[in-house]
Amino acid sequence: MVDSSKTLGSSQPIRRGSLYIFLRQRSTIAFMMVLPLLLIIGCLVAYPFFYSIYLSTLNKAETAFVGISNFLFLFKRETFWMVVQQSVTFALIAVVFKALIGFIAAHAVNNIPSKGQRKWRGMMLVPWVIPPALSTLGWWWLFEPTYSSFNWILEALGLSAIPWLSDTFWARFSIILVNVWVGAPFFLIMYLAALKSIPEDLYEAASIDGASAWQKLIHVTIPMMRNIISITVLFSIIVTFANFDIVRVLTQGGPRNSTHLFASYSFRVGIESGDIPLGAAVSLFMFPVLAVLAFIILRNVRQRTVNI
Numbered sequence: 002m003v004d005s006s007k008t009l010g011s012s013q014p015i016r017r018g019s020l021y022i023f024l025r026q027r028s029t030i031a032f033m034m035v036l037p038l039l040l041i042i043g044c045l046v047a048y049p050f051f052y053s054i055y056l057s058t059l060n061k062a063e064t065a066f067v068g069i070s071n072f073l074f075l076f077k078r079e080t081f082w083m084v085v086q087q088s089v090t091f092a093l094i095a096v097v098f099k100a101l102i103g104f105i106a107a108h109a110v111n112n113i114p115s116k117g118q119r120k121w122r123g124m125m126l127v128p129w130v131i132p133p134a135l136s137t138l139g140w141w142w143l144f145e146p147t148y149s150s151f152n153w154i155l156e157a158l159g160l161s162a163i164p165w166l167s168d169t170f171w172a173r174f175s176i177i178l179v180n181v182w183v184g185a186p187f188f189l190i191m192y193l194a195a196l197k198s199i200p201e202d203l204y205e206a207a208s209i210d211g212a213s214a215w216q217k218l219i220h221v222t223i224p225m226m227r228n229i230i231s232i233t234v235l236f237s238i239i240v241t242f243a244n245f246d247i248v249r250v251l252t253q254g255g256p257r258n259s260t261h262l263f264a265s266y267s268f269r270v271g272i273e274s275g276d277i278p279l280g281a282a283v284s285l286f287m288f289p290v291l292a293v294l295a296f297i298i299l300r301n302v303r304q305r306t307v308n309i
């Protein structure tokens with residue numbers, strides 16, 4: 002006959018052992034360590050995103066459900082399509098110049114002896130480290146017609162002053178210039194890290210085969226940096242599309258709404274004009290565009306990684 006007390010007593014350690022083994026599993030430990038980050042993302046990203054979708058389906062007073070009426074209203078406004086065109090143009094031009102300047106600067110710094118690289122890296126990262134609103138305010142003083150240092154130099158050379166912030170072309174040029182100045186160091190540090198990770202054996206093999214410096218760049222450097230370039234460009238496009246502080250400080254969207262981007266126009270419509278649901282609809286418009294772009298770029302990165 003089996004003693005029931007022994008049977009019951011032996012079952013409890015088995016349950017504790019199973020829980021202990023479960024908590025000791027790598028997947029469980031990893032999930033518990035990532036859980037705080039997931040909670041932060043859920044509270045600060047996921048909840049505001051879904052709440053903005055909800056807001057975009059309400060009327061101006063936020064008292065009635067109107068479906069996609071806010072989006073249909075935006076599609077009929079000429080100003081909105083001008084903002085779309087400006088945002089795309091601004092992002093493409095700014096990202097191309099940031100990528101090009103960052104690539105050239107990274108190669109220049111990488112060719113400096115190791116002892117001097119730290120100093121140059123520190124100096125070239127200054128525009129990216131300074132808060133954008135603060136640095137943009139300094140640029141505003143350079144562009145402002147009354148105290149413009151640029152116009153003072155032009156007039157000293159016998160040239161005409163330029164209406165940097167009051168003319169549509171020059172206002173857009175000024176915003177792109179400041180964005181490139183702020184964002185190029187990010188490309189520099191990312192590309193420099195990628196250059197440091199390329200094995201020197203590849204360059205030595207290319208030199209033995211008689212490859213020139215240009216051929217090394219095309220056939221060794223760029224293929225080895227392709228994934229970093231793609232991810233950096235994607236991140237920069239997302240940040241550039243959502244740029245707010247540069248436009249707000251320099252032009253506030255003027256002249257005649259000609260320099261508004263999605264973020265600044267959403268603020269103008271939603272906060273300043275008091276139509277929060279319409280402002281939410283403006284901010285959500287860029288999500289599907291960026292989602293498709295991110296899917297294409299990340300898929301190509303994954304395919305190249307698998308092929309390697």
